[in-house]
Amino acid sequence: MYKLALKMAWASLGRRTVRSSMVILMICISLWGLLLMQGIYDGMTEQMIANAIRSDSGQLSLFGHGYRLDPSLQTTVVMQTKSGPKLAEYLDNDARVSSWVKRLRQNGLVATAHYSRNTELFALDSEREKDHGGLQKYLVQGEYGFGEQQKGAIIGYKLAEKLHVRVGKKIILSAQDANSEVTSVALRITGILKTNNLWLDENGVFIALARARTFLGMEQGVSQISIMLHDDHTLGELQQDLQGLFPGNDILRWDEMYPALMQSRVIMKGFSLVISIMIFAIAGLGIFGVMLVSVLERIREFGIMLAIGTGFAQIRAVILLESLAMGISGFFAGALCGGLSLYYFKLYGLDLTLFSDAFEEFGVDAVTHAIIRPDYFITAFVAVLLATIVSAYFPLRILKKSRPIEVINEL
Numbered sequence: 001m002y003k004l005a006l007k008m009a010w011a012s013l014g015r016r017t018v019r020s021s022m023v024i025l026m027i028c029i030s031l032w033g034l035l036l037m038q039g040i041y042d043g044m045t046e047q048m049i050a051n052a053i054r055s056d057s058g059q060l061s062l063f064g065h066g067y068r069l070d071p072s073l074q075t076t077v078v079m080q081t082k083s084g085p086k087l088a089e090y091l092d093n094d095a096r097v098s099s100w101v102k103r104l105r106q107n108g109l110v111a112t113a114h115y116s117r118n119t120e121l122f123a124l125d126s127e128r129e130k131d132h133g134g135l136q137k138y139l140v141q142g143e144y145g146f147g148e149q150q151k152g153a154i155i156g157y158k159l160a161e162k163l164h165v166r167v168g169k170k171i172i173l174s175a176q177d178a179n180s181e182v183t184s185v186a187l188r189i190t191g192i193l194k195t196n197n198l199w200l201d202e203n204g205v206f207i208a209l210a211r212a213r214t215f216l217g218m219e220q221g222v223s224q225i226s227i228m229l230h231d232d233h234t235l236g237e238l239q240q241d242l243q244g245l246f247p248g249n250d251i252l253r254w255d256e257m258y259p260a261l262m263q264s265r266v267i268m269k270g271f272s273l274v275i276s277i278m279i280f281a282i283a284g285l286g287i288f289g290v291m292l293v294s295v296l297e298r299i300r301e302f303g304i305m306l307a308i309g310t311g312f313a314q315i316r317a318v319i320l321l322e323s324l325a326m327g328i329s330g331f332f333a334g335a336l337c338g339g340l341s342l343y344y345f346k347l348y349g350l351d352l353t354l355f356s357d358a359f360e361e362f363g364v365d366a367v368t369h370a371i372i373r374p375d376y377f378i379t380a381f382v383a384v385l386l387a388t389i390v391s392a393y394f395p396l397r398i399l400k401k402s403r404p405i406e407v408i409n410e411l
Contacts, residue, residue, distance in 0.1 A: 019290055020326055026286050027330025028337065030279045031380055035338030038272050039370035040350055045265050047365050048196070049258070054133040055195040057257045058100075058226030059235055062087075062242070063250045067223060073106060073178045076221035078248035087246060091227065096238050098228045099132040101125060104212050105223040108175030110155075110205055112163050119159065120203045121175055123212030132228055135193070135206075142167035142191035150208040152190035156201035160192050167192060173205060178217040185215045196365055276383060283330070284387035288394060291323055295395040302399065315399070320392050327388030335377055345370035 053059055064075035079087045091100045104123035109116055126145055129135045136144035139154075146152035153171060155163075165171060167189050174184040187207060195201055213219060229235060235253055242251050255262050295302075302315055349367040 016290075016294065019293075023286050023290050023326045024330040024333060027283045027327060027384065028333035030283050031331060031334025031384070032337040032341065034276055034279050034380065035334070035376055036341050036345075036370075037275065038376050039338075039342040039372060040345065040368055041268050041272065042371045042373070043345075043350075043368050044365075045261075045268050046371060047368060048264065049254070049261050051196045051365070052258050052261060053228075053254050055135065055138065055197045055200055056226075057252075057254045058133070059229050059232065059254050060227040060239060060242075061252050061254075061257060062225040062227070062246070063223065063252070065248055065250055068250060068252075071105065071107060071223070073104075073176075073216060073218060073221075073223070076223060077225050078246055081246060081248070084245050087225070090242075090245065091225075094238070096229055096231070096234045098230045099128070100225060100227045101128045101132045102209070102222040103224040103226060104209060104216070104218060104221075106175045106212075106216060108173055108205075110159070110163065111172045111174070112165055112169070115163050117159075117162060118203070119173070119205050120199075121173065121212065122204060122206045123209045123216075124206060125209050132226065138193045138195045139191050140194045142189065144191055146208040146211065147188070147190055150211040151187055152207075153187040154191040154193055154206040155189060156204045157192050157194045158198075158201040159203060159205070160189070162202075165189055171205075173207070173215075175216065177215070183215060183217075185211075276379070280383045280387045283327075283384070284391045287323055287326060287388055287391035290326070291319065291392050291395045292398065294322070295319065295399050299399070316396055319396055319399075320389070323388045323392035324385075327384045327391075331381055331384040335380065339372070339377070342370045342372045346372060 062077050064077050067075040077087070091097050101124060104121075106121045106123075108119050108121045110119040111117075126135075130144075140157060142154075144154070146154075153173070155165075155171075160166065163171065170186055170188050172184055172186055174182060177183045193201070193204070193206075195204075207215075227238075229238065239251050239253060242249070305315060346369055349369045351367050
């Protein structure tokens, strides 16, 4: 039965080539736009997350207990327990760890002759940071490093704009040292960074760890240890292991440190879902219109088929197959166009430099690389399938209520 129904459905579509092609084209373009939008939006979100991870938190961060609530030089990371291993040796020997770095952090004040503002001081080892987060890749001016005498500083580009300084200019950095005394140091700007992590770009001042220890009177101890892993799937496992071995530390995943970024990911998914429903509702209405006109045009034809003994189930199969043929053809055409477009933008990125000022306010890169996920296509296929079946259901009800055999008698 279904083989004959398929032949009849194909012949029926062939008689209305232009009408059927328009529906397929509509589904194709809708799906193409949907896939492209999902890939680009997810790409933006993931780039924001990647920028935050590489430039600041790492995938896992260790702080002294209570440091996040009350930042203080006295609250440092516990590097060794009485009966446990040394933290540095443990991280060096753990196969899950790709790289890790020490950082000393302190709130302070940065000033020039004309302007001053609050800042966050990051003291770090520039060589280890190269392999860890690739901090040098964010450099937009100057050189990566702090000079031979470690008297240089690297600052965020937005902070540089507010201070009205450029590479080579001098700044005065003031902060409270380990003895709770206010101390200052003169530094010369060696580089300017643009991380697209808004907080760092507006407040971050990076100096050499050795210089900071002298400046702050800290012979030992660090405020943060940032860890990068080979595999994201081992993140929770490593967090639990470290928490068990070094209970005196607060050990946080990147998503615990940046809940706003996780919320933006949820918002993007919700937005994509709403747009998906709207697009496929429109596609469903298009198929419904074509199938309704097709059914009404062929009431006499269906009446003759019923009169000669054709079952209504076979007629229903013909109409459903017509609807599915248009829907699935539109899906494959849209999936092909959308998949190729996403692959192109994944490789080369979507250049939005024209709107870079607006995107920078949200921490988004001017060039966005798309993401391709299988669930885009699976969800789209299910949605198209449902839309085509529902679109054919109502014309079938109208056909059944119209009693085609009685229409023949009236003619």
